[in-house]
Amino acid sequence: MFPKLVPQEFERPFSIHPDVTVTYYHAGHILGASIVKIVVKGKEQEKKLVFSGDLGRYHDPILYPPSRIPKADILWIESTYGDRVSPPVKPEEELGRAIRDTFDRGGLVIIPAFAVGRTQLVMYYLFQLMEKGKIPKAPIFLDSPMAINATKLYLDFKSDHQLSAVLEEDGNHPFDHPQLHYFQKQEQSRSLNEYRGNAIIISASGMATGGRVLHHLFHHLPDEKNGVIFVGYQAEGTRGRRLLDGEPEIRIYGREVPVKAKIYQIDGLSAHADQNELMDWAEGFIEKPKIVFIIHGEEKSASILGQKLQEEMGWRTILPQYLESFMLFENI
Secondary structure (H helix, E strand, O other), X not given: OOOOOOOOOOOOOEEEEOOEEEEEXXXXXXXXXXXXXXXXXXXXOEEEEEEOOOOOOOOOOOOOOOOOOOOOOEEEEEOOEOOOOOOOOOHXXXXXXXXXXXXXXXXXXXXXXXXXXXXXXXXXXXHHHHHOOOOOOOOEEEOOHHHHHHHHHHHHOHHHOOOXXXXXXXXXXXXXXXXXXXXXXXXXXXXXXXXXXXXXXXXXXXXXXXXXXXXXXXXXXXXXXXXXEEOOOOOOOOHHHHHHOOOOEEEEOOEEEEOOOEEEEOHHHOOOOEHHHHHHHHOOOOOOOOEEEEEOOXXXXXXXXXXXXXHHHOOOXXXXXXXXXXXXXXXX
């Protein structure tokens, strides 16, 4: 179907040109996410270009931690959480507390979640919390066709994550148990509009910018019994950020919807490395890169990370601007 897409294995170099070799390494952000190392061979020397991609957490229960890369001539490093450190709490405990709080009010929980990665992590924690008796066993509706398809990939690519033993244990499958219901069809999704009482709806998109989660928010935000739990980063300008900022009304489908439901944020569930973890990954380089581009972050987080790398590691950091260009090598 996509003849130009050629799958590649982690940590196995492949050539895209006689003088250019590419290797993927685990980034730990979502299933299949990769750090990319490109080696360009010249007449007298070779140069290593490393792209961090989105880096994940070092203690994720599902994914492998980001691989350490020892050398790079040019480095591009993400900075999503370059200005903050995740709180020293167990995210599953915070998630359980928010769910119990909502259930005690007789409400329903809506979890906007990215279809790949975040949804599966939330499903894992919900199963753990229910089996340990830390939250009541209530229906969990996964209402996202893309998330359902992505979940199946965890069964197909067991070597790329740490859940193999869990998935093979009878009766302990976080993606297949009596409380979990997969909703593929729109009719199933619409049936939740009038749902009342304890239940959990997981639906995309994670920042409430689109997807099926919008009609769940449209129907359930006005009820003060309900709760909305954000389990990831909410970018500026998104509905998710506006809800976290406490706006009393939010526009959905062209109408202003009153926000009566309680809004929660679980920081520890983010799939992005925080400032300490970004610095820890940077410490893996045994030589200073000649140039370090700080990318993929809002201006504040990128600036703070760049300054920290300069002060603590002596790196030359650059925050590239829109349409700015650079000469990486004169000749090699």
